[in-house]
Amino acid sequence: xxxxxxxxxxxxxxxxxxxxxxxxxxxxxxxxxxxxxxxxxxxxxxxxxxxxxxxxxxxxxxxxxxxxxxxxxxxxxxxxxxxxxxxxxxxxxxxxxxxxxxxxxxxxxxxxxxxxxxxxxxxxxxxxxxxxxxxxxxxxxxxxxxxxxxxxxxxxxxxxxxxxxxxxxxxxxxxxxxxxxxxxxxxxxxxxxxxxxxxxxxxxxxxxxxxxxxxxxxxxxxxxxxxxxxx
Numbered sequence: 537x538x539x540x541x542x543x544x545x546x547x548x549x550x551x552x553x554x555x556x557x558x559x560x561x562x563x564x565x566x567x568x569x570x571x572x573x574x575x576x577x578x579x580x581x582x583x584x585x586x587x588x589x590x591x592x593x594x595x596x597x598x599x600x601x602x603x604x605x606x607x608x609x610x611x612x613x614x615x616x617x618x619x620x621x622x623x624x625x626x627x628x629x630x631x632x633x634x635x636x637x638x639x640x641x642x643x644x645x646x647x648x649x650x651x652x653x654x655x656x657x658x659x660x661x662x663x664x665x666x667x668x669x670x671x672x673x674x675x676x677x678x679x680x681x682x683x684x685x686x687x688x689x690x691x692x693x694x695x696x697x698x699x700x701x702x703x704x705x706x707x708x709x710x711x712x713x714x715x716x717x718x719x720x721x722x723x724x725x726x727x728x729x730x731x732x733x734x735x736x737x738x739x740x741x742x743x744x745x746x747x748x749x750x751x752x753x754x755x756x757x758x759x760x761x762x763x764x765x766x767x
Contacts, residue, residue, distance in 0.1 A: 538766070539753060539761065540657070542766065543657060543717060543737065544658060544716050545660065545711050545718070546658070546718050547661070547704075547708075547718070547736070548721070548758075549662060549663055549698075549721030549722060549726075550661055550663035550665075551665075552723070553722050553741055555640035555642055555646075556642075556643055557640045557641050561638075567633050567637065568580075568584045568585065571629055576626060578626055579626055588634060591611065591617075591618050591619075591630075592634070594617065594618065595609065599664075599697065604697075605696065606695060608695050608696065608697045609695075610692065615627050631668075634666070634667055638665065639667075639671050642675075642679065646758050649758055649762065650681060651681075651684065658686045659685050660685060660687030660689070661687065661689060662698065665690045665692040666692060667692055668693070669688070672690070686711070687706075687707045689703050689706050689707040697726075698723075699729065700730075701730060701734060704719075704730060717737065719738050720739045720758065721738075721740065721741065722742065724740060724748050728740045732751075737752050738751050739752065739764075740753070740754045740755075741757060744756055
């Protein structure tokens with residue numbers, strides 16, 4: 537019997553679980569080129585780089601602070617704090633710049649796994665995002681993946697981030713009580729441990745040789761779940 541056959545619902549983290557190439561931030565990223573491509577003209581390269589880098593540093597510090605799990609600032613808030621004197625239109629463009637650099641893509645084999653399992657399992661997403669989810673939803677709509685998800689829960693639509701139970705609870709409410717649910721994620725602390733604490737079964741996407749009591753199964757990539765048998 538397949539391990540997946542035990543479940544009627546798969547809740548999935550997104551970045552690092554079925555999306556890759558996300559979070560393209562750092563000294564080698566050309567935020568200014570993205571800003572110009574979006575139509576920006578008033579800010580110079582140094583200003584764009586400074587504002588984006590300081591904004592991302594602010595968000596990263598908040599992300600690592602346990603006391604901000606249920607009080608996480610939005611990208612717009614952080615930009616407003618560090619972009620003093622900049623026109624609203626440019627702050628809006630920089631918000632989109634950050635979203636573009638945060639957005640990843642779904643590899644072909646992950647896309648196929650999701651499509652293959654959708655006829656037999658209800659699917660949902662519970663994901664931490666810093667940016668508003670518009671670009672992600674548009675990407676799923678364009679690829680045809682949007683229709684296979686029954687629940688889409690993104691942290692940027694509120695002020696909580698995983699491991700907060702509020703995000704998990706919101707997704708769980710979309711499925712019938714008593715559903716057999718598997719949570720799949722790549723972060724032990726933000727995905728697997730909080731899901732297990734809520735009584736969910738768990739599949740951890742982690743390098744070979746990894747071990748954790750909170751993980752019911754460990755695989756190197758999402759499509760490997762198809763090959764896991766019940767022990």
